[in-house]
Structures are given as C-alpha cells and as structure tokens.
Amino acid sequence: MTATEPLSDSPAPAAPGRTLNLTLRVWRQAGPDAPGAFEDYDAPGISVDMSFLEMLDVVNERLVEQSREPITFDHDCREGICGTCSLMINGRPHGPQRGTATCQLHMRKFADGDTIVIEPWRAEAFPVVRDLAVDRAAFDRIVEAGGYITVNAGSAPDANLIPIPKSVADAAFDAAACIGCGACVAACPNGAAQLFTSAKLAHLNLLPQGQAERYKRTEAMVDTMEELFGSCTNHGECEAACPKEIPIDFIALLNKDYLRAKLKNRRYLSRKP
Amino acid sequence: MSDITLDAKVPDGDIQTLWDEHKFNMKLVNPANKRKYEIIVVGTGLAGASAAATLAQLGYNVSAFTFHDSPRRAHSIAAQGGINAAKNYHGDGDSVHRLFYDTVKGGDFRSREANVYRLAQVSNNIIDQCAAQGVPFAREYGGLLDNRSFGGAQVSRTFYARGQTGQQLLLGAYQALAEQVGLGKVKLYNRCEFLDVVEVEGRAAGIVTRDLLTGEVQSHAAHAVVLATGGYSNAFFLSTNAMACNVSAAWRAHRRGALFANPCYTQIHPTCIPSSDEFQSKLTLMSESLRNDGRVWVPTKAGDTRGPDQIPDSERDYFLERKYPSFGNLVPRDVASRNIKTQVDSGKGVGPLKNGAYLDFAESIKRLSPHVVEERYGNLFEMYERITDENPYKQPMRIFPAPHYTMGGLWVDYHLETTIPGLYAIGEANFADQGANRLGASALMQGLADGYFILPYTIGDGLAPLLNKPLVDTNHPAFKAAEAEVTERYRGYLATNGTRSVDWFHRELGHIVWDNCGMERSRPGLEKALAEIPALYQEFKTDLRVLGDDRSLNQSLERAGRVDDFFQLAELMCRDALEREESCGGHFRVEHQTEEGEALRDDENFAYVAAWEWTGPDTPAELHKEHLDFKYVHLAQRSYK
Numbered sequence: 001m002t003a004t005e006p007l008s009d010s011p012a013p014a015a016p017g018r019t020l021n022l023t024l025r026v027w028r029q030a031g032p033d034a035p036g037a038f039e040d041y042d043a044p045g046i047s048v049d050m051s052f053l054e055m056l057d058v059v060n061e062r063l064v065e066q067s068r069e070p071i072t073f074d075h076d077c078r079e080g081i082c083g084t085c086s087l088m089i090n091g092r093p094h095g096p097q098r099g100t101a102t103c104q105l106h107m108r109k110f111a112d113g114d115t116i117v118i119e120p121w122r123a124e125a126f127p128v129v130r131d132l133a134v135d136r137a138a139f140d141r142i143v144e145a146g147g148y149i150t151v152n153a154g155s156a157p158d159a160n161l162i163p164i165p166k167s168v169a170d171a172a173f174d175a176a177a178c179i180g181c182g183a184c185v186a187a188c189p190n191g192a193a194q195l196f197t198s199a200k201l202a203h204l205n206l207l208p209q210g211q212a213e214r215y216k217r218t219e220a221m222v223d224t225m226e227e228l229f230g231s232c233t234n235h236g237e238c239e240a241a242c243p244k245e246i247p248i249d250f251i252a253l254l255n256k257d258y259l260r261a262k263l264k265n266r267r268y269l270s271r272k273p
Numbered sequence: 274m275s276d277i278t279l280d281a282k283v284p285d286g287d288i289q290t291l292w293d294e295h296k297f298n299m300k301l302v303n304p305a306n307k308r309k310y311e312i313i314v315v316g317t318g319l320a321g322a323s324a325a326a327t328l329a330q331l332g333y334n335v336s337a338f339t340f341h342d343s344p345r346r347a348h349s350i351a352a353q354g355g356i357n358a359a360k361n362y363h364g365d366g367d368s369v370h371r372l373f374y375d376t377v378k379g380g381d382f383r384s385r386e387a388n389v390y391r392l393a394q395v396s397n398n399i400i401d402q403c404a405a406q407g408v409p410f411a412r413e414y415g416g417l418l419d420n421r422s423f424g425g426a427q428v429s430r431t432f433y434a435r436g437q438t439g440q441q442l443l444l445g446a447y448q449a450l451a452e453q454v455g456l457g458k459v460k461l462y463n464r465c466e467f468l469d470v471v472e473v474e475g476r477a478a479g480i481v482t483r484d485l486l487t488g489e490v491q492s493h494a495a496h497a498v499v500l501a502t503g504g505y506s507n508a509f510f511l512s513t514n515a516m517a518c519n520v521s522a523a524w525r526a527h528r529r530g531a532l533f534a535n536p537c538y539t540q541i542h543p544t545c546i547p548s549s550d551e552f553q554s555k556l557t558l559m560s561e562s563l564r565n566d567g568r569v570w571v572p573t574k575a576g577d578t579r580g581p582d583q584i585p586d587s588e589r590d591y592f593l594e595r596k597y598p599s600f601g602n603l604v605p606r607d608v609a610s611r612n613i614k615t616q617v618d619s620g621k622g623v624g625p626l627k628n629g630a631y632l633d634f635a636e637s638i639k640r641l642s643p644h645v646v647e648e649r650y651g652n653l654f655e656m657y658e659r660i661t662d663e664n665p666y667k668q669p670m671r672i673f674p675a676p677h678y679t680m681g682g683l684w685v686d687y688h689l690e691t692t693i694p695g696l697y698a699i700g701e702a703n704f705a706d707q708g709a710n711r712l713g714a715s716a717l718m719q720g721l722a723d724g725y726f727i728l729p730y731t732i733g734d735g736l737a738p739l740l741n742k743p744l745v746d747t748n749h750p751a752f753k754a755a756e757a758e759v760t761e762r763y764r765g766y767l768a769t770n771g772t773r774s775v776d777w778f779h780r781e782l783g784h785i786v787w788d789n790c791g792m793e794r795s796r797p798g799l800e801k802a803l804a805e806i807p808a809l810y811q812e813f814k815t816d817l818r819v820l821g822d823d824r825s826l827n828q829s830l831e832r833a834g835r836v837d838d839f840f841q842l843a844e845l846m847c848r849d850a851l852e853r854e855e856s857c858g859g860h861f862r863v864e865h866q867t868e869e870g871e872a873l874r875d876d877e878n879f880a881y882v883a884a885w886e887w888t889g890p891d892t893p894a895e896l897h898k899e900h901l902d903f904k905y906v907h908l909a910q911r912s913y914k
Contacts, residue, residue: 017625031825049549051660057554057776064774064829069820072828074342076515078555080656081440082346097659104659129486130826133342137463140343144455148448149407153327153725154398156405160362163416173409173434176441180345207407 020046020107023115024059026071029128032135036128038117048108052095053078053085055107072131080104080243083179086186087132088119093183093241101181101243121186125193125229136182138228139196146220147200149209162208175202177244184238184246190230195238197225198254199246205257215261215269222258277532279884279899282686283387288905289370292391295687296730300737307332310736311744313480313495314338315467315522317450318347319443319717320700321501323724326449329458331729336493337450337459340466340485340517340831345447348503348515349720352439353560353653355423355431356403356717358396363420367428369393375426376715377906379605380680380708381858381874383538385882386905387687388705395726396718400432402725406445410434422603423562423713431714436560436652442717446724466831467522469755470498470529470696471745477695478745481755483763485831488824490756492747496739497695497732500526501724504679504701506539508839508846509791510783512676513545513558519835520842523683523702531691532884532897534704535681536842537850540711540859541792542677543609546660546670547629556675557660559632559653561713564602566637566646567670569593569613571630575620581631581669592616600913607710607859607872608913610674614792615870617673629671638666674792678716680707680859681849684884684899688731689723692884697732699723704882709858763823766833771816775832778813779839785809786843790850795863799851803844810840845885845894852896855879867910876908 022043029036041063046055053075060070076084080101087102089095095105110116118132126134176199184195201218204210210217232251239248284295302310310333314325317339325337341347359372372393377384404410404418410432411419423431434441453459462482469481471492479494505520506512527533544559570589577584592612594601604612613630622628638646643666647654654665661671683691683698685705690697700720707715745752789802813836821827856865856872857879865873882899 047550047552050552051554054552054554058552061774061776064818064820067818067820070829072826076341076346076517077348077351078516079351079557080659081437082348082350082515084341084346099655100659104656106659106662108662133826136342140345140451140454140461140463143448143451146455148452149405150452151402151405151449152330153323153402153449153729156398156401159360159400159404159410160417162404164412165416166412166414169409169412169416172407173441176407176409176444177437179440180343203409204407207409209405209407 018048020048020110020112020114022046022110025115025117026132027119028071028131030130032127032129046107048106050107051078051103052089052105052107053103072133074133075103078103081179083181086121086134086181086183088121088186090117093121093186094243099243099245101179121182123182123185123191125191126182126185134182136180139180139182139193141228142193142197142221142224143200145224146213146217147204149204150213164208168206172203172206175199175206175246175250178246179244181243183241183243185229187237187241188230189235189237190233192232193225193229194232194251194254195242195246195248197221198250201257202250202253205253214257215264215266218254218257219261222254277692277886277897279532279684279897280686281385281899282688283385284687288387288390291387292394299730299734302733302737302740304332306740308334309741310334310497310739311336311495312497312499312732313493314499314501315480316347316501316503316702317341317344317447318349318501318503318700319439319446319720320702320724321347321499322443322446322450323721324499324501324699324728325459326446326453327725327729328732329453335453335459336462336495338462338465338467338482340464342464344450344461344463345444347443348518349443349717350440351515352717353436353558354562355421355433355438355714356399356442356721357423357430357714358400358432358718359393359430360397360400362418363429365428367430371428372396372430374906376706376712377708378911379710379712381710381872381911382708382876382880382903382906382908383535383857383901384706384708385901386903390905391727392706392719392722395722398726399718399721403442403445406449408434408441408445421562421565426712433562436562436650439717442721446721467502468525468759468834470526470693471751471755472529472693473745473749473751475694477693478749479747479752481752481759483759486826488822488827490760492752492756494744494747496736496742496744497697499697499699499728500683500702501699502702504682505839505842506676506679508783508843509676509787510780511548511553511556511787513542513556516555519838521835521838523698524838524842526683526691526693526696528887529693530887531693531696532684532886533681533845534684534882534884535709535849536846536885537790537853537860538680538709538858539676539846540606540678540680541610541674543606543613543674544632544672545675545677546657547624547626547673549626557656558675558677559657559670559672561606563632563650563653564609566641566649567602567632567634568636569602569609569630569632571616571621571623577621581623581633597913604913605710605712607861610792611861613672613674624671629673631669632672633669634665635669676791678711680704680709680711684882688734689728690731690735695735697728699728709860763830763834766817766819766830767823769815769817769819771818773816774818775829775836778809778817779832779836781809782806782836782840782843786846790847793861793863794850796851799847802847803851806840806844806847813837813840848894849883849885852883853879872911874910
C-alpha cells in the first residue's frame with residue numbers, strides 16, 4: 001500500500017461526530033449442536049467514530065439492560081494483530097474495508113439506515129461454538145505438523161553468522177505477517193486453507209535457516225491441511241479477504257515445494273541441482 | 274503477623290560471573306529423569322510459550338494452558354517496537370554492562386541488580402535463538418541485522434521486525450511450542466482459564482481451571498506451576514492491553530500466599546491515540562519508535578483552535594526538545610508521558626476533544642522522503658489512519674499517554690520462584706527486572722529471557738529433590754475445596770441478579786484508578802480512591818447482572834471473575850502508592866518532586882521492594898520489604914537534560 005492510496009473501497013465516509021441508526025441481523029446459536037437463526041436488533045445512535053466491535057459492545061450493553069443475553073463474539077487486541085476477531089459482515093470476511101480486520105473497521109464506513117448482516121465464519125473446519133465465535137484449532141494442527149524450524153533453546157549460532165539478503169528477509173516477512181484469523185478459509189467456496197498454509201510455508205521455506213526441514217515441513221503441513229480443510233480450486237477469494245493482504249503467489253510456492261518434496265531424495269538435499 | 278522472610282536468594286559473588294557460577298552450583302535433573310516430572314505453564318505469550326517449549330525440549334512433561342482459542346493470540350503479539358540486546362553489532366559502545374546500567378537507571382533504581390545483569394547477559398542469546406527460529410528481523414542490504422535506537426537509549430541496540438516485533442517473536446515461540454505439542458511433549462489446553470493454585474504440604478501441587486466452552490471446573494496436578502499470565506494495566510479499564518488481559522491468575526496466587534510486589538509501579542506509555550468518545554473500549558498504542566523521527570509539540574497559546582498547518586513554527590512549543598536538549602523526543606516513557614499531560618492540563622491540548630499533543634513527521638518526510646518514512650512506519654501510519662480517519666503523512670498525529678505495562682507483579686526470588694514453593698512467575702507477571710519504569714524494547718527481552726534461558730535452569734534446582742515423588746491426587750481435599758470455591762464464586766455472579774453489567778463496573782473502577790492512581794498520585798487522591806473503591810466493590814457484589822449460565826461459553830461471566838479481582842488489586846495499588854512517599858519512575862507523587870517537576874526519589878527510606886501479603890478479604894494486606902542494594906550502579910537522580 002502506498003502513502004496516498006485510500007484505505008477503503010466503500011462509499012464516501014460519513015462525517016465525523018455523526019451518529020447512525022442501524023439494523024443488525026445477527027446469527028445467534030446457543031452452542032455447537034444447537035440450531036442457529038438470524039435475529040434482528042435495532043442499533044440507533046451509533047457514533048461513526050466507534051469501531052465495529054465497540055458498536056457491538058454498545059448493542060450488548062443495551063441487551064443486558066433489557067435482560068437479554070449478549071451476543072458472543074471473539075475479539076481481543078483490537079489492534080488488528082492478534083487475529084482473534086472474525087465476523088462475516090454483509091457476506092464479506094472482516095467487512096467492506098480492504099486490508100482491515102473487523103476490530104479496525106470503523107462505523108464511518110457505513111451509512112445511516114443500513115441493515116448489517118453479521119455471521120460467524122462459515123467453514124466445515126471451523127465449527128461454530130456459540131453465536132459468532134468459531135473453533136479454529138485446525139490451524140494449530142497444521143502448524144504443529146511442521147510449521148517451525150527445530151532449534152532447541154541455547155543451541156543457536158550467532159545471529160549474524162548467516163547473512164540474509166534484505167529482499168529475502170522482506171519476502172519472508174510478507175508471508176509471516178499472517179495473523180491466523182481464518183478469513184481466507186471463510187472466504188473460500190471450498191473452505192480451503194491454502195493461503196494460511198502457504199504463508200507459513202513461504203515464511204520458513206524462503207529463509208536459509210528453514211532449508212534443512214523444508215520438504216519434510218511442506219509435506220507434513222500440506223497433508224494435514226488436506227485432511228482438515230477443503231481443496232483449492234484457484235478462486236482467489238482468500239487474497240481479497242485477507243486483512244494483511246497476503247498475496248496468493250505464496251500458494252504457487254506451496255504447490256511447487258510440495259511437488260519437489262514428493263520427488264526429492266532427502267539424503268541428497270544438500271546437493272545443488 | 275506472618276513469619277515470611279523475604280530471601281531473594283541472590284548468590285554471593287561478582288555480578289559478572291554470578292549467573293554462570295550459579296548455573297554450575299544449581300542441582301541438575303538427569304536427562305532420563307526429566308520425563309518423570311509434570312510442569313504446568315499458564316499463559317502462552319512470549320514468556321509462557323518460550324518456557325513451555327524449552328521445558329519440553331529438555332524432556333519434562335508440560336501442560337500449557339491458555340484462555341485464548343489458540344496460544345498465538347496472547348497480547349505479546351501486539352508489541353510493536355523491538356527487543357533490546359547488547360550485541361554491539363554497530364560498534365557504538367554497547368556492552369552487557371551498559372545495557373545493565375541503562376536498565377537499572379531507566380527503572381529509576383528500584384530493581385534488583387543481579388536480576389538485571391543476568392537479563393542483559395542473556396539478551397544476546399535471545400537474538401541468536403530467534404534468528405535461528407526464522408524470526409524475520411529487519412536487515413541491512415549486506416544481509417546483517419539492523420538495529421535502531423529506542424526511547425531512553427543512546428546506543429542502537431534494538432532489534433526489530435517492521436512494527437510487528439512482538440508478533441514475529443511470539444510466532445517464533447508459538448511455533449516452538451506447536452512443535453512440542455505435535456511431538457506429544459506438551460499437552461495444550463485452549464479456552465481454559467486458570468482460576469486457582471492449590472497448595473499441599475507447603476508446595477504448589479497443581480491448579481484449578483475452568484473450561485470456557487463447557488464451564489467444567491477441573492483440577493490438574495504438577496510438580497511445579499509456572500504463571501506467565503502478563504500484567505494488570507486493565508485495572509485502568511482503558512489501556513493498550515488486549516480486552517482479556519487480567520490480573521486474576523497472579524491475584525489468585527496472591528490470595529493463596531504469593532506476595533505481590535510493587536503494585537503501584539505502572540507504566541503509562543506516551544504515544545497512544547487519544548480517545549474519541551465515551552464508548553472507547555481500549556486505547557491503541559503507536560510505537561515509541563515513532564519518536565525517533567516524529568517531533569512532539571503543542572501550540573504555545575492555550576486554547577489555540579487553528580489547525581496544525583495554520584500554526585507557524587514560532588508559535589509551536591517542542592517542549593521535550595526544549596526541556597531535555599540531550600535526549601529530546603527520546604526521553605524515557607515516564608518523563609515523556611508526564612510532560613505531555615502537563616501540556617494538555619494547561620489547556621494546550623490538540624484535537625477535537627483537546628486531549629492530545631502532536632507528533633509531527635513533516636520534517637522527517639522532507640529530510641528522508643515519504644518512501645523512507647513509509648518503510649519505517651508504514652503499518653503504524655495505516656493503523657492510525659484507520660482509527661482516526663486522518664492521514665499522518667499530511668497532518669501530524671495526535672497522541673496522549675495511556676496505561677500500557679505494569680512493572681509490579683508477583684514477588685519472585687533469583688530463581689523466579691514466588692513465596693509459594695514450586696510456584697514460579699515469569700514475564701510481565703513477575704516484578705523482578707524493570708524497577709519502577711520499563712525502558713522501551715525491554716519487555717520482550719525479559720519475557721523471552723525468563724522463558725528460554727532462566728526458568729529452564731532454575732526450575733531444575735527446585736525439582737531435583739522431588740525425584741520419584743508422586744503427584745498429589747486431584748481428589749485430595751485441597752483440590753476439591755478449591756474446585757468448590759471456584760464453582761460457588763461463579764454461581765454467585767450469576768445469582769446476584771442486579772441491574773449493572775460487568776463492563777459498567779469495570780469502566781467505573783477504571784475511572785477511579787486512572788484519576789487517582791494514574792500518571793500523578795497525591796495523598797488526598799489516593800485516600801479518596803481508597804474510600805471509593807470498596808464502596809463500588811460493595812455495589813458490584815450486590816448489583817451485578819450476569820445473564821446466561823455457567824455450562825456454556827459465557828463471556829460476561831468470565832469477565833465478572835476478572836473484574837472482581839481488579840477491584841481487590843486496585844485497592845492494593847492505591848495503598849502501595851500511598852505508602853511509597855517518594856516519586857520514582859512511573860510512580861509520581863505530586864508531594865515529591867524537584868523544583869523542575871521531576872521525580873524525586875528518597876533512597877534512604879524507600880530503596881526497597883514493597884511485597885504485600887494477603888491476610889484475608891477483610892483485613893489489610895501486610896507489607897514486607899526487600900531492601901535493594903546497589904553495588905555496581907551508582908545511585909543518582911536520573912537526568913535526561
């Protein structure tokens with residue numbers, strides 16, 4: 001993103017200091033096995049300077065006042081970095097603002113009189129636990145399968161021993177910026193986790209430190225991913241939904257390394273081609 | 274009166290060789306015997322994840338608990354600026370001794386020398402460890418690691434990963450932990466909250482938890498318990514901490530006999546986005562690194578309503594540069610925060626609510642080009658624009674201080690063990706290394722030092738004598754009693770059936786603590802708070818409304834337990850602040866200041882750690898003192914002029 005590019009592709013922002021009268025259509029579901037349904041709530045007098053989650057806080061406070069159970073939603077840092085918040089907002093993961101997690105979305109992106117539909121992530125691998133909160137533990141399983149570089153504490157050489165070209169470090173960083181929120185899976189018609197998995201793989205496979213385990217890692221992570229998630233058919237919805245704008249190019253790297261992993265004789269890994 | 278004697282267990286010897294000698298003198302657990310031990314680690318932030326991973330690598334059986342849905346969510350992830358280490362890669366005069374010296378001085382001479390020296394020593398190992406894990410630190414074109422200077426330091430010793438250093442370090446630790454989970458050496462409990470520690474025969478025997486999805490209360494036994502549960506800035510309600518950050522684990526341990534040290538040492542970070550309305554749920558920090566290239570100013574005239582571009586240079590007061598010519602905008606956090614507050618209090622605040630100061634990049638953009646500024650701070654500028662709808666490339670940012678980090682925490686000795694044997698506290702949850710004020714880029718350093726390089730050694734010394742000792746059965750009456758107490762407490766919140774929500778109480782409590790125990794404290798203010806907090810707490814007990822049940826995910830119920838503990842802590846914070854009749858670091862008593870308005874310490878009477886003992890819900894906590902000796906650093910008034 002450049003310094004002058006606008007952050008949003010939504011209509012003209014509301015003026016500061018204004019308030020909005022909104023209707024929320026929210027998915028309510030008492031538990032993982034309970035049936036769910038949409039319920040409508042009036043949300044009058046919402047300040048345009050509120051974040052989306054602060055708007056939900058206000059709605060919840062009003063519900064408690066009326067002795068109605070508040071809406072459950074996952075959230076924590078509210079700075080767009082922990083990846084805890086989710087929410088399908090009007091059918092888009094994290095809502096209308098490009099490159100922005102729900103917690104950083106502000107109400108100035110909505111218009112007076114809007115009806116906002118709020119749903120949990122919809123994906124087979126992410127079962128709903130209550131209302132808008134889902135279980136994303138399947139992501140942890142992928143990382144546990146190989147998303148690491150094995151180095152026991154205390155055994156590392158001096159950090160400057162291996163110079164890493166800045167361009168390589170930057171590319172690895174671009175991939176490592178993933179916050180593990182699951183928007184990519186929620187956006188995918190197949191519920192596939194290719195963007196998440198490829199981001200972790202690219203982060204580690206691009207770095208010199210990651211070479212020793214590169215193919216073992218790739219095979220283990222991709223196989224676990226295929227077991228838990230749907231398959232990628234190149235829709236590209238994941239890239240559009242990603243709050244960190246992680247490019248789909250990393251999926252190409254994943255495919256390439258997976259193919260190599262199947263062909264490489266691990267005993268001759270250190271031989272250049 | 275209790276018979277507690279505070280023994281920091283700092284070994285004798287030269288500070289430079291102390292830790293190495295001590296590592297040799299400590300008892301070891303044979304590699305083949307490590308699997309006979311069970312260790313519980315609560316919290317999976319930098320300290321907890323690194324400790325759990327390292328202990329499992331060593332061969333111990335580890336159970337890791339997090340109340341998040343994944344260990345990667347912990348709030349360490351939000352740290353932006355960087356991590357200090359004494360590598361001296363840039364040859365600008367850094368050394369272990371200088372990092373040690375700067376940290377003790379930055380902490381305003383209220384930390385334990387031996388701990389800080391050890392921290393400075395292992396700082397270099399952390400960078401090696403993290404680089405090897407694949408943490409994508411910033412690099413120079415030659416491929417070597419880049420450094421920057423950071424608030425309060427005159428050398429470039431801060432390693433960073435864009436503005437997301439905490440995220441990358443946490444992912445490194447999380448991945449190391451995930452590896453051990455995959456190998457079966459760590460059993461991971463997610464969405465599972467620690468609610469109590471259980472002591473049997475004078476030693477921590479395990480913990481009681483609540484499964485947040487099912488409400489099930491469960492006991493877990495272990496040979497040692499490690500709390501890595503972070504700080505308590507959310508006692509102020511509005512802070513830069515994540516919404517779920519809380520004091521409950523430390524507080525429940527405190528109620529079971531662990532002393533709580535220096536609760537009044539709280540850090541107010543100078544560069545946060547001012548609040549925009551009364552519904553604000555949290556404050557967002559803008560990395561301190563911004564002060565490297567941003568200039569802080571307010572209009573010279575109070576009540577100036579002109580926009581920043583309309584105010585000529587001659588009518589701007591760059592007050593930090595004016596008052597502290599040698600450090601300028603890079604003075605330590607406590608000094609910067611108080612100065613910004615003074616300006617805003619005098620009517621010179623900027624922005625729609627007149628509640629901030631400008632942090633201006635115009636000159637840097639001209640000097641460095643917008644591209645370089647974007648490279649350094651792009652993600653921070655974007656975040657600022659998302660929140661405020663203002664573009665910092667075109668107009669100055671507005672900033673105001675906000676609670677951010679707590680230097681106080683559970684009292685621990687040199688082994689990081691609390692006053693409950695077998696119960697350890699690491700990272701922000703303990704009090705040990707930061708003194709009365711934490712320097713920038715030192716929190717990540719401490720969390721990882723404790724988790725990767727200190728606790729894994731010291732815990733062995735405590736475990737070795739327990740070889741082949743069976744775990745306490747979780748049917749032991751002590752476990753059953755703790756389970757019953759927890760269950761009853763949570764049912765109590767549901768049964769209160771009052772009229773006010775948990776958040777309402779939390780917000781009201783936060784107002785009291787911020788107004789009276791925030792950036793400036795005074796005797797009348799603290800006494801007022803000590804009258805208001807118990808009154809509001811009484812109301813909390815009788816007028817709380819929590820809906821739903823305790824057998825499913827109930828976020829209001831979770832928060833009720835945490836706010837309950839914040840009430841009790843807030844009282845202790847105020848008492849501690851009242852008792853400490855001096856100003857030091859983040860603790861500024863208006864009665865104790867120099868003629869120029871700087872913090873005035875009283876080393877003769879207050880060079881001690883205030884460690885408080887819980888004596889029951891209706892009796893005041895009892896103060897124990899650990900005297901602080903300074904053999905290597907000369908006590909001096911901090912000057913950043």
